[in-house]
Amino acid sequence: MAANGWILFLLFATGLAVGSFIGAASWRIPRGLSLVMPGSACPSCRFPLEARDLIPVVxxxxxxxxCRHCGGRISLRYPLIELVTAAGITAMYFASASVGEFVASAVFFCFLVLMSVIDLEHMLLPDRLNLAAGALGFVFAFLGVTGTAxxxxxxGAAGGFGVIALIRWLSKGGMGLGDAKFLAAIGxxxxxGGAVAxxxxxxxxxxxxxxxxxxxGKVSRRSRLPFGPFLAAGALVVWVVRRSALLDAFPFS
Ligand SMILES: [Zn+2]
Structure with a gap:
């Protein structure tokens, strides 16, 4: 879809706000904390953040x-997640042919970012996020906005789960069941075909x-890297390539 300056500004600002939510959610969900209560606070001194502390990136x-109160460091993860989300949502707008497709693309992108951050920080891909994103994906499929019937x-869900479960069985545990469930949601x-791609x-x-x-020299041969971010990157590549007019002949569509 095309955009003028105002739409671009609104898209990016909305993306920053959504990214701010993803930053908080990726901190809270793996710790079993509520998404809404209590409000955000400085991680060092617990001073509750006010409106002027909560403007993304700014x-x-x-x-x-x-922190304005104790001077404690605030993690760079927050502005990074905000910028990545805003850039992704804006890009998804341009890559989409309709509003419905844009909403599905934005949800899919946010899901991939959220799972990647949690897997990077905790080696964990929460079941309930897979379930929620998978359920939404079925709604989108019925609405016909993902290009997947x-x-x-x-x-795709069965194939995504099955292919990693098979690799896991053949390699005697080389991949986690969390990865299988994540690829099921992606599927x-x-x-x-897209899940395998x-x-x-x-x-x-x-x-x-x-x-x-x-x-x-950052990792050794024996270190375990979380695989979720790579699955997410692969899914994003397939999603974007399918929407690119240059690559209509993409074999996995
Ligand atoms: Zn503080």
Whole structure:
């Protein structure tokens, strides 16, 4: 869809606000905390944050990444998640042909970011997030806004789970069941071919980054990297490539 300056501004601002929610949710969900109560507070001194502390990115820059009360460091994860979400949602708008497709794309993108952050920080891919995103994916499939028909969404969930469960069985536990359930949720959006394409793409990205980290001495051969962010990256590549007019002949559509 096309956008003028105002739409672009609104999209990006909304994306920052959604990113701010994802930053809080990715902190709270793996710790079993409520999403709404209590409000946000400084992690060091517990001072409750006020409206002027909660403007995405802007507050962080103005306070130079420090709490106004105790001077404690505020993690760079917050502005980073906000910027990534805003950029992604804005890009999804341009890649979408209709409002329905944009909403589905934005939800899918936010789900991928949220899961990636939680997996990076906790080696965990929460079941209830897979369930919620999968359920929404079925609604989108019935509305016909993901390019995946309902029957294909069912096959995508089964195929996504099955292919990783199979690898897990063959490799005697090389991959987690969490990864299988995550790819099942992704499969609802991408269908079976797309789920396998996301797994292959994610594996290539994962291998490249793993080798680069090993070469830089950041990880050893025996370190375990969370696989969720790579599955998410693979899913994102498949999703965007399918919507690109240049690649209509993409074999996995
Ligand atoms: Zn503080």
């Amino acid at each position: 507050s962080y820059v103005l306070s130079r990444g420090r 309902p029957a294909s969404a069912v096959a 609802v959006y991408l269908g079976p 996301a797994l292959l793409t994610g594996s290539v990205i994962g291998a490249a980054i793993g080798l680069a980290l090993m070469a830089a």
